[in-house]
Amino acid sequence: MVRLITHNLLACHAKGCTTNNFPLVFKDVQLEIRESEMNPEFLRNFYPKLEWDALVKTAEQLGDTSLPKTQPPIESVDEEFLKALHHVLLEIHVEEGAMTCPNCEHRYGIVSGIPNMLLAEHEVA
Amino acid sequence: MPALIPIEVPADASSYEASTVHEVYDAIAPHFSQTRYKPWPVISQFLSSLSAGSIGLDSGTGNGKYLPLPVERPGSVWTIGMDRSGELLKLARYAGSTSGSGSVVRREVVLGDALDVCWREGAFDYAISIATIHHLSTPERRRRAIKALLRSVSPSHGRVLIYVWAVDQDELSKRTIPETSTSDSSISKGRDALVPWVLSEQPGKKSEPSGSAKVYQRYYHFFESGELKELTCEAATELGLQIGPPPQDGEGNTRGVEIVQDSWERSNFYIELKLWEV
Numbered sequence: 480m481v482r483l484i485t486h487n488l489l490a491c492h493a494k495g496c497t498t499n500n501f502p503l504v505f506k507d508v509q510l511e512i513r514e515s516e517m518n519p520e521f522l523r524n525f526y527p528k529l530e531w532d533a534l535v536k537t538a539e540q541l542g543d544t545s546l547p548k549t550q551p552p553i554e555s556v557d558e559e560f561l562k563a564l565h566h567v568l569l570e571i572h573v574e575e576g577a578m579t580c581p582n583c584e585h586r587y588g589i590v591s592g593i594p595n596m597l598l599a600e601h602e603v604a
Numbered sequence: 605m606p607a608l609i610p611i612e613v614p615a616d617a618s619s620y621e622a623s624t625v626h627e628v629y630d631a632i633a634p635h636f637s638q639t640r641y642k643p644w645p646v647i648s649q650f651l652s653s654l655s656a657g658s659i660g661l662d663s664g665t666g667n668g669k670y671l672p673l674p675v676e677r678p679g680s681v682w683t684i685g686m687d688r689s690g691e692l693l694k695l696a697r698y699a700g701s702t703s704g705s706g707s708v709v710r711r712e713v714v715l716g717d718a719l720d721v722c723w724r725e726g727a728f729d730y731a732i733s734i735a736t737i738h739h740l741s742t743p744e745r746r747r748r749a750i751k752a753l754l755r756s757v758s759p760s761h762g763r764v765l766i767y768v769w770a771v772d773q774d775e776l777s778k779r780t781i782p783e784t785s786t787s788d789s790s791i792s793k794g795r796d797a798l799v800p801w802v803l804s805e806q807p808g809k810k811s812e813p814s815g816s817a818k819v820y821q822r823y824y825h826f827f828e829s830g831e832l833k834e835l836t837c838e839a840a841t842e843l844g845l846q847i848g849p850p851p852q853d854g855e856g857n858t859r860g861v862e863i864v865q866d867s868w869e870r871s872n873f874y875i876e877l878k879l880w881e882v
Binding site for chain 1: 618655656657658659678679680681682684686688690693694697709710711712713714715716717719720721722723724725727728729
């Protein structure tokens with residue numbers, strides 16, 4: 480599956496593509512929303528590790544504008560906010576489509592929820 | 605159990621692995637997966653020791669049997685599975701879901717290569733590589749895979765656990781490792797062999813006494829004692845990492861990797877690492 484938790488970690492690794500290679504941009508996506516159990520402890524501890532701007536921007540591209548543009552400090556995070564975060568990170572599934580690199584425009588396909596990050600030998604950095 | 609076949613790896617390692625590893629796993633995926641469901645204790649302990657909120661990479665996840673762990677507190681850490689076999693990933697997507705009960709749990713999986721870093725560098729808190737690096741057919745490629753693991757985890761606190769098959773197989777294992785055909789053992793460490801996987805043509809049906817089974821040969825590099833540690837140290841050095849615990853009176857701007865465990869269990873060598881930065 481490509482959920483935004485994974486998307487927030489993926490970067491283009493094509494040869495020579497080392498700057499502006501994150502976040503990858505979703506193209507032609509088919510989405511599925513699937514409810515799942517929330518783990519507040521995971522979310523709170525994972526929260527500081529997120530690339531927030533990338534998360535908010537990508538969620539917007541997928542039609543979800545529930546998160547604020549500036550990352551609120553961890554102390555101010557309440558249950559309601561965690562629910563929105565859980566939904567964005569773990570309940571939006573990109574089933575089909577692609578991700579393209581903002582720098583080199585390499586296209587990584589997504590089929591049946593599995594992103595293909597393989598590059599040919601000559602394309603690898 | 606058919607005998608293992610000692611081999612010499614041909615020059616084109618990449619296409620050799622494509623035919624003796626990737627294509628084989630795609631062909632045997634469902635059958636292979638039925639035999640791989642029990643987590644190994646050292647790996648379970650490692651995953652249970654992670655603090656809540658940890659994010660990790662399982663490089664060479666296969667059927668994803670480690671993705672649901674730790675079982676005692678599900679969802680407290682997230683392990684993302686990566687593999688070269690798309691057919692195994694189709695199974696890994698639902699690893700840990702109980703069939704028939706309707707409770708489907710979905711995992712995060714990525715089709716990717718253990719030699720590459722398709723991630724923000726240092727983004728993970730931990731990485732595991734279980735029975736994967738021994739499918740790479742040259743020392744350079746095995747070293748590059750270890751470097752990829754070290755680059756994927758946080759330089760300040762990242763933890764890494766690597767498992768590989770050992771030349772010394774214990775009594776419970778049916779495998780006997782043939783002597784390598786290479787005459788000069790000082791050049792190549794460990795042994796290279798093809799390990800058969802016997803696939804009955806119609807799984808689930810009663811198999812014919814003979815003739816209905818297809819045998820696939822998978823490439824393995826069997827590690828010798830000390831080889832995994834040596835390879836790890838070479839990989840760390842190439843990345844500019846010091847080897848050993850962090851210095852008490854650190855000068856600053858120093859990065860390193862501590863070897864937490866370097867041991868042997870049930871026909872496997874394993875090594876656990878922790879990165880540090882002062």
